[in-house]
Amino acid sequence: MIALSLAEIAEVVGGQTHDIPDPSVQVTGPVVRDSREVEPGSLFVAFAGERVDGHDFAAQVVGAGAAAVLASRPVGVPAIVVDDVQSALGALARHVVRRLGATLVALTGSAGKTSTKDLIAQVLQRKAPTVFTPGSLNNEIGLPLTALSATEETRFLVLEMGARGIGHIRYLTELTPPKVGLVLNVGSAHIGEFGGREQIAVAKGELVESLPPAEDGGTAILNADDPLVRAMASRTQAKVLLFGECDEADVRAENVRLTDSGQPAFLLRTPSGASEVTMRLYGEHHVSNALAAAAVAHELGMSAEEIATALSEAGSLSRWRMEVTERPDGVTVVNDAYNANPESMRAALRALAAMGKGRRTWAVLGKMAELGDEALAEHDAVGRLAVRLNVSKLVAVGGREASWLQLGAYNEGSWGEESVHVSDAQAAVDLLRSELRPGDVVLVKASRSVGLESVAQALVETGAEGEVSAR
Known part of the structure; x- marks a missing residue:
């Protein structure tokens, strides 16, 4: 974070200082909510959760070098x-972002947010120092913590913004x-909470409404290939730049293909020129993610x-x-x-088929x-798609929804041992x-709630003798 005194922070968040001998002491380290991440000069944000109350760690974090605790x-x-505390954290992030002078890029979408954010960050880092959302910490707590990690x-x-309802993204853009x-x-992610794709579009569009x-x-x-996004x-007074594979896109992909190992390759065409891309990532769906990142980079002054x-x-x-691990x-x-939607x-299934x-x-x-x-319909459709793509064997893991996956595969023609339903992750392993x-x-x-990463980890760890190499 940019250096601020405790007195300045108290004024920004509308708080009262307690047990602070010298309010001119500056916070020079990161703003954190996990006591294990405290460094000298940190500001520790004490959230009271259902299982753990951050206030209980106050003495520990100050002993570890934290300048102070933001507490209730x-x-x-x-x-x-x-x-x-949450509102105060947001107010502090808003204040710091205003003082930074950095160009703030925000992104949202039903699928591919984190992969695209990672691509944008890796591209922009070639041009200038870049701070971006770690993992998918894209909510009302993770987003301000990321913003506060920026320096002079x-x-x-680059900030990823998630939403589980109307108004969520609007709130994040205000911070x-x-x-x-x-x-x-x-897409269909969280459609049960939103009530339909049109409502999801309303929520996602709050981002463009917030732009200058x-x-x-x-x-x-905007994605020119998605009618609801286009x-x-x-809904915006901002300049509009389209990306996609259609002819109308300002930043587009031509001659899209997959390598023998399932990695996408294409000709990237931007208003400033064209150049060939062969990605290290797997699956054709990353072409759209790459075009989105390219559009951001083009807008910020990078050549094709x-x-x-x-x-x-x-x-x-x-x-x-x-x-991918071999x-x-x-x-x-x-x-x-x-996660999955x-x-x-x-x-992912199409990427598997290509690989x-x-x-x-x-x-x-x-x-x-x-x-x-x-x-029911969506799980049935995924099971059917696995068969259409000639996946050799479908292993559906878990309860009712998994049984729908297996039933879809069966009804599409996956008989015998081509598909199987198992009760849990250990049975799959x-x-x-x-x-x-x-x-x-x-x-x-x-x-995420299913926890199937344990299956992949078990396969990597116990697959064979010798050293496992990840790529």
């Missing part, structure tokens, strides 16, 4: 006490007002050649997202178990959460350990 009650050590040297601040806003897609007008430098970057052009080079060298920064015995494990599940040409393929799939009334053969490709994917 006096804690017997230097503290700034406020009525609401930061030139680009950290973006200059460039990117909307990737409108074009004459003040605001730019909305229609958001009418610079962007193409950065995209070709970019890797996956966030765990359990198409994380075992010494030739089995390939694809850990995409961080119908769009990302279809993309597994000429090899035996396994899809170890579990529940897609928060689909509401669409849950046991099955795979007994049946995997050298050269097989295994995809593991489900919503």
Whole structure:
């Protein structure tokens, strides 16, 4: 964070100082909510959760070097006490962002947010110091903590914004007002909470509504291939830049293809020129993510050649997202178990099919959460798609939703042992350990709550003798 005195912070957040002998002491370290991340000069934010109360760690963090605690009650050590810690954290982030002078890029979408954010960050880092959301900490706590990690040297601040309802993104943009806003897609993620894709579009479009007008430098970057996203052009006064594979896109991909290993390659065309891209990531769905990142980079002054080079060298920064590991015995494990929705599940299955040409393929799939009334149809459709893509074996893991996956596969023509329903992750591991053969490709994917990453980890750790190499 940029250096601020405790007195300044108290004024910004509307708090009272307690047990602070010298209010001129500055916070020079990171703002953190985890006591294990405290460094000398930190500000520790004490949240009272259902299981753990951060206030109980106040003495510990000050002993470890924290300058003070942001708290909702006096804690017997230097503290700034406020009525609401979350609101105070947001106010502090808003104040720091205003002082930074960095260009703030915000992105949202139903699928691909984290992968695209990681691509944008890796491209922009070629141009200037860049701070970006770690993992998918994209809510009302993670977003301000990311913003507060920026320093005076930061030139680009890339923030992922998630939403579980109307008004969520609007709130986040009030905390950290973006200059460039990117909307990737409108899909089925959380459709059970929103009530329909049209409502999801309303929520995602709050990002472009927050942008400054074009004459003040605001730019909305929209997916030309998604009609609900493209229609958001009418909801903003910012300049509109389109990305996609259609002819109308300002930043587009031509001659899209997959390498023998399933990595996308294409000709990137921007208003400033064209250049070839061959990605290190797996699956054709990353083409759209790469185009989104390219559009942001183009808008911020990078050439087509610079962007193409950065995209070709970019890797996956966030765990359990198409994380590919080659075992010494030739089995390939694809850990995409961080989360799942119908769009990302279809993309992962197509990536599996591309990676597994000429090899035996396994899809170890579990529940897609928060689909509401669409849950049965969407799980059935994914099971059917696995069969249409000639996946060798579907292993559906878990309860009712998993049984719908297996039933869809069965009804599509997957009989005998081509699909199976197992009760839990351990049963899946046991099955795979007994049946995997050298050269097989295994995809593991489900919503985060299912915890299928344990299956992928078990396969990597116990697959064969020798050292495991990840890529």
